[in-house]
Amino acid sequence: xxxxxxxxxxxxxxxxxxxxxxxxxxxxxxxxxxxxxxxxxxxxxxxxxxxxxxxxxxxxxxxxxxxxxxxxxxxxxxxxxxxxxxxxxxxxxxxxxxxxxxxxxxxxxxxxxxxxxxxxxxxxxxxxxxxxxxxxxxxxxxxxxxxxxxxxxxxxxxxxxxxxxxxxxxxxxxxxxxxxxxxxxxxxxxxxxxxxxxxxxxxxxxxxxxxxxxxxxxxxxxxxxxxxxxxxxxxxxxxxxxxxxxxxxxxxxxxxxxxxxxxxxxxxxxxxxxxxxxxxxxxxxxxxxxxx
Amino acid sequence: xxxxxxxxxxxxxxxxxxxxxxxxxxxxxxxxxxxxxxxxxxxxxxxxxxxxxxxxxxxxxxxxxxxxxxxxxxxxxxxxxxxxxxxxxxxxxxxxxxxxxxxxxxxxxxxxxxxxxxxxxxxxxxxxxxxx
Numbered sequence: 001x002x003x004x005x006x007x008x009x010x011x012x013x014x015x016x017x018x019x020x021x022x023x024x025x026x027x028x029x030x031x032x033x034x035x036x037x038x039x040x041x042x043x044x045x046x047x048x049x050x051x052x053x054x055x056x057x058x059x060x061x062x063x064x065x066x067x068x069x070x071x072x073x074x075x076x077x078x079x080x081x082x083x084x085x086x087x088x089x090x091x092x093x094x095x096x097x098x099x100x101x102x103x104x105x106x107x108x109x110x111x112x113x114x115x116x117x118x119x120x121x122x123x124x125x126x127x128x129x130x131x132x133x134x135x136x137x138x139x140x141x142x143x144x145x146x147x148x149x150x151x152x153x154x155x156x157x158x159x160x161x162x163x164x165x166x167x168x169x170x171x172x173x174x175x176x177x178x179x180x181x182x183x184x185x186x187x188x189x190x191x192x193x194x195x196x197x198x199x200x201x202x203x204x205x206x207x208x209x210x211x212x213x214x215x216x217x218x219x220x221x222x223x224x225x226x227x228x229x230x231x232x233x234x235x236x237x238x239x240x241x242x243x244x245x246x247x248x249x250x251x252x253x254x255x256x257x258x259x260x261x262x263x264x265x266x267x268x269x270x271x272x273x274x275x276x277x278x279x280x281x282x283x284x285x286x287x288x289x290x291x292x
Numbered sequence: 293x294x295x296x297x298x299x300x301x302x303x304x305x306x307x308x309x310x311x312x313x314x315x316x317x318x319x320x321x322x323x324x325x326x327x328x329x330x331x332x333x334x335x336x337x338x339x340x341x342x343x344x345x346x347x348x349x350x351x352x353x354x355x356x357x358x359x360x361x362x363x364x365x366x367x368x369x370x371x372x373x374x375x376x377x378x379x380x381x382x383x384x385x386x387x388x389x390x391x392x393x394x395x396x397x398x399x400x401x402x403x404x405x406x407x408x409x410x411x412x413x414x415x416x417x418x419x420x421x422x423x424x
Contacts, residue, residue, distance in 0.1 A: 045304045045307075049360075212334065229304055
């Protein structure tokens with residue numbers, strides 16, 4: 001019974017694994033929905049900001065703000081890499097880290113000094129393995145990223161940028177395009193390219209606003225707010241993408257386990273059958289020998 | 293009779309309020325402003341303090357902390373970094389925050405301004421809590 005018993009053991013192990021991956025898939029699905037809801041809620045804020053920016057730009061203002069100024073050359077930059085704290089999410093971390101590594105190599109070629117900041121244990125361990133110094137690392141950005149924590153980071157970047165300590169801020173993360181498509185990207189957030197994304201042209205253009213205090217001063221406040229909202233969006237995108245990746249990876253794992261269970265039970269049945277047949281043959285052989 | 297007034301209160305995390313109201317009072321950068329239905333379009337910077345909402349004869353009040361106000365086409369949108377119902381504010385926490393803000397060293401102008409902002413915020417929270 002040796003072979004059949006071994007197969008039974010494996011079968012049990014695979015069934016256990018299937019149970020685990022199936023559960024993880026369900027958990028990831030639930031978390032994905034929650035993260036998605038949060039991202040949708042957050043979009044309302046960004047949309048409103050964009051609307052205000054659009055209205056401001058109709059007031060014939062020249063947009064100028066230290067955060068918008070492009071630097072003639074980039075000497076020092078910060079690369080913030082957003083990875084997950086936990087693994088088992090398919091190519092999620094690998095994709096982001098590949099982009100980040102490429103970017104680091106490119107910056108090195110251009111002779112830039114790059115400060116590396118990493119969020120998530122997966123990224124931290126990779127850079128540790130590569131023996132690349134990491135300026136700051138964060139592990140507290142998990143499922144529900146609070147805005148206050150992101151704001152703290154963003155304020156520091158903005159202050160550093162304005163003071164001229166850094167010339168560029170880039171974020172490597174998994175961008176959420178749709179539920180079925182996420183792309184790892186390296187996005188330059190500082191200097192800020194555009195404010196609040198695409199602004200749709202509204203029909204009732206030219207609302208005559210009372211500006212309190214003045215359009216310029218509102219602009220001055222709105223640029224940092226828009227920047228913070230963008231950083232926050234990166235974090236939200238990363239969380240949503242992580243859960244989607246995990247969901248897909250675990251779905252694949254469950255399916256593979258099911259396939260394997262099928263193969264193993266077939267093998268087990270065959271092994272058992274062979275054993276019975278050979279035992280029968282032995283008995284018949286024995287009887288024949290006695291009779292003879 | 294002007295069109296009814298709608299209030300939308302959003303933070304970067306969430307849309308907290310989206311309802312029709314009768315009247316509003318909230319702090320701008322330089323003082324309180326009151327808004328009734330039919331107000332002219334407005335774009336302003338918010339201050340720190342209390343947002344009072346009057347709807348269906350009841351008053352609710354929230355604590356808001358900076359941001360922007362936009363009034364356009366009968367809709368008031370308040371974009372703020374933090375917002376909390378006044379009933380959820382914690383007096384002990386507010387006191388502790390004020391102490392921290394008071395004892396923080398500030399040597400540069402930026403730090404001074406930041407400290408002042410934090411003190412103002414803590415004081416306005418305290419004032420709201422104590423009035424309750």
